[in-house]
Amino acid sequence: MSGMEEVSNKQVLARDYINGNPKESDMYLSTEATIKLKVPEGSNAVLVKNLYLSCDPFTRGTKKPTPDMITFFAPNSPVVGFGVGRVLDSGHPEFKKGDLVWGMTKWEEYTLITKTEGLFKIHHTDVPLSYYTGILGMPGMTAYAGFYEICSPKKGEYVFISSAFGAVGQLVGQLAKLMGCYVVGSAGSKEKVETLKNKFGFDEAFNYKEEKDLDAALKRYFPQGIDIYFENVGGKMLDAVLLNMRLHGRIAVCGMISQYDLDEPEGVRNLMYLVFKRIRMQGFFVFDHYHLYPKFLETLLPYIREGKIDYVEHIAEGLENAPAALVGLFSGLHVGKSLVLVASE
Amino acid sequence: MSGMEEVSNKQVLARDYINGNPKESDMYLSTEATIKLKVPEGSNAVLVKNLYLSCDPFTRGTKKPTPDMITFFAPNSPVVGFGVGRVLDSGHPEFKKGDLVWGMTKWEEYTLITKTEGLFKIHHTDVPLSYYTGILGMPGMTAYAGFYEICSPKKGEYVFISSAFGAVGQLVGQLAKLMGCYVVGSAGSKEKVETLKNKFGFDEAFNYKEEKDLDAALKRYFPQGIDIYFENVGGKMLDAVLLNMRLHGRIAVCGMISQYDLDEPEGVRNLMYLVFKRIRMQGFFVFDHYHLYPKFLETLLPYIREGKIDYVEHIAEGLENAPAALVGLFSGLHVGKSLVLVASE
Incomplete structure (x- = not known):
């Protein structure tokens, strides 16, 4: 034995x-x-x-x-x-x-x-x-570190999340709502879009597959522009977002899933908007933020216990x-x- | 009268x-x-x-x-x-x-x-x-704010400056040398390259027009990689730099002069390196940093009076x-x- x-x-x-x-x-x-x-x-x-x-x-x-x-x-x-x-x-x-x-x-x-x-x-x-x-694990920590540490969010800001239906995107949206931000997400099906709005409390959501002109879609949902972009997608979506960022906006780059299977990644053409709008664009890995885990639990556990976050x-x-x-x-x-x-x- | x-x-x-x-x-x-x-x-x-x-x-x-x-x-x-x-x-x-x-x-x-x-x-x-x-005016302030505020430099770091012969690039390089960084600049003529090395004290400099493979050139000058990139050029140079950035590198985007006269800007394909290397890339305008002018003078005036900076x-x-x-x-x-x-x- x-x-x-x-x-x-x-x-x-x-x-x-x-x-x-x-x-x-x-x-x-x-x-x-x-x-x-x-x-x-x-x-x-x-x-x-x-x-x-x-x-x-x-x-x-x-x-x-x-x-x-x-x-x-x-x-x-x-x-x-x-x-x-x-x-x-x-x-x-x-x-x-x-x-x-x-x-x-x-x-x-x-x-x-x-x-x-x-x-x-x-x-x-x-x-x-x-x-x-x-x-309460790695996806949660990714959302927490990406949103609070990289996006430097403030109440009332305009937040856009691509691939918003993923485990990370869902949570970023709910954390942003709890902070008093206006939150819009993009996803790949009608059902996901409805769930983002009706279950996870996003202010708006849209199906990117149904939008021929992403720039026009973003202008429709963000007539005032975007303060924070939580980037999961890359490529054309990033290019359209850059055109719609507000002054001193922040882009947290969590991933670029649209690019992973391409022989050569798509070129992103609107990077001059980083200068025009003084944007900070920052890539991150959750592993670099693991020291924040106790602080993360202090924030998340009450939200979960009180039913303020849906999962x-x-x-x-x-x-x-x-x-x-x-x-x-x-x-x-x-x-x-x-x-x-x-x-x- | x-x-x-x-x-x-x-x-x-x-x-x-x-x-x-x-x-x-x-x-x-x-x-x-x-x-x-x-x-x-x-x-x-x-x-x-x-x-x-x-x-x-x-x-x-x-x-x-x-x-x-x-x-x-x-x-x-x-x-x-x-x-x-x-x-x-x-x-x-x-x-x-x-x-x-x-x-x-x-x-x-x-x-x-x-x-x-x-x-x-x-x-x-x-x-x-x-x-x-x-x-001591706008270009000086641009170099100062871009380097100290956006690049967050540390002694011993590896710094690359494109369009390094410009009024801003020259000063960034000298400030980086005074901080104890390793500094390489790119410029568009042999004469400029020589002046960067012999007059402004850059560790190395190269003529980008003579380099067919910018990635290979950067690997030659930065076998350990780049911590800080002071970006004045954009396009192909930025794509090559992204491949050579070190973990937690910083890119200060001052301008993208290679792109201004193109009908459509070149696409930048290697942005996933922002995630792989957890890079912060940030655009800035000098006007946002004008409140630092007194601090800037405190730093620059002694350097000029003591001949530590060439102009x-x-x-x-x-x-x-x-x-x-x-x-x-x-x-x-x-x-x-x-x-x-x-x-x-």
Whole structure:
């Protein structure tokens, strides 16, 4: 006993590196692996039992990976992703057996986490544990850091969010509303547009696929111009936004999803507006802002407990259904943050 | 007497609006105007005798003017520009007869300045008065604000300046060297490149016209990458710089001179590096930083008095030679800040 014997470790493995969005056939379930439920002697790793795994829009391959990028899919390796787990054994002084944690893990029942820098202990369990894959985890921190730290928002400002229906965009919009901003989002379907307005309290939303002239659309929704642009899209949308920014506007660049699969990115032509309007445009990664996590919880937990922020999940059950859940995310199949329940303990 | 009678006011007038760089034939000298050397009763304008006028690279026309732009050339109106003058009469409580001032004026002997927000009193006359058209005036303030406020420089950082031979670029490079940065500039001729290195103390400089692959050139001069880019050029240069920025780099966008005369600006394709490298890219106008002028003088005056900063002027004599001086600026005819001596008092 005492974890020295090996147990079976069900896994979702990638067949190969991938390019672009994953297909179900890029992954397969394996029951061949075993694992010792004990960290190696002298190591400061943490062994977790995975409870929830997160399906995130960045869990994909890219034609031109950069040194900063994480490889989510590698040949015959478990898919990499964020998750929530229970510590079964720990060689790390900050984590002990029984702790609940969230951070980067793998798509399998048990994971030996050796990179513990981005692992957070979960102290508040009066909210659903699954929230730590989303609104209280990495996507939540991304929205929080991007909005409060990079956008420098002020009450009454005009905020535009592209790809607003994503886990990050939804939360940025709600944080902006709570601050007293005017908030408009763009999304890719009528249903998403309606949900942004009716459920998440956006002042306006539009379907970018139905707008032939993005500049005209933005002028319609922002006759006074845009103070803050939360950028998830890039390309033509960014060019149209630049034409509509107000003096001393801010653009937080979270991602540029419209550009990832192009052989060559689209050129952005209106950058002189950075000078005309004295705009600050800033790229960011959530990892640089992890030190703000306690402050983030102080802000978010009351909002969630008081029902001031709306949050929807789509939970698939069982590791075997994880590939379909991930693929469904990219086809826009589900409403709400997509995640997988691996074990209920 | 007492200025109530009108005196002759020699002027350099524009024939029409212009598009792009001015030609000598776009301007003409007129001796027809007269002016009362007194501000109108009840006005808070300031009447100045112009002593020096500045030739600046932005003194040109543009195909697509924006609301923020100043019109330097308008039909049968004096050319607009920066200058140094002596106050002959004032309705403004902050300026009195006899004061020396610098700010926006017109290309004529006497100017009634009604917009006094950007007019500065000159207190230090142990340095040449002409310096207030350049290193101690608007271009100096542009370099100072752009470098210290927008670039957030630190000792030892790697700084790249495009169009480095301009009045602003020269000073940014010298301020960066004084802070202990490694400084490389690009310019458009062999002579300019040599002067940047030998006179202004740049660590390296290169002629962008001789580089077929700007990315390769930057990798040669910045094997460790670029922390700070002082952007005057835009287009292809910006795209190459983005590929070479270091983590948490800063780009101060002062101008994009390569783009002004294009029917459509070039597209910039590498903006995803803003995210990969968490870069802050920020446009600025010197006018937003005018409140820093006293601090600026505190920094610059000692550097000038102690000879720690090098500064070269090219002074044309007489209003009648102003059009040729301005045109010469655009053809890169002269070395040094180009200005016109209108009157020695």
